[in-house]
Amino acid sequence: MATKEVIFADRLTNLSVHNGLVRIDLGVIVGPGKTKEGKDALTVEPTHQLVIPLEGFAALVAAQQALLKKVVEAGKKRSAAKAVEAPAS
Helix, strand or coil: CCCCCCCCCCEEEEEEEECCEEEEEEEEEEEEEECCCCCEEEEEEEEEEEEEEHHHHHHHHHHHHHHHHHHHHHHHHHHHHHHHHCCCC
């Protein structure tokens, strides 16, 4: 039986396509840093790379879009329910 590894990422650090494969670099925030302009920023360190065929990436994006639509709809329902429950001033 295969084991499942959970990988956490704060950010995508790079996304590219080469020879029909999509490479997604994942990273975690390791602390404060500075931009090239000297402004405060977070430092992100690359940790893992996901490599997936283009067809699989298209399915992944479709699944993300469907999930995002559900999250937005749930947020709208929650906001509407709070508006109904709020006492009139």
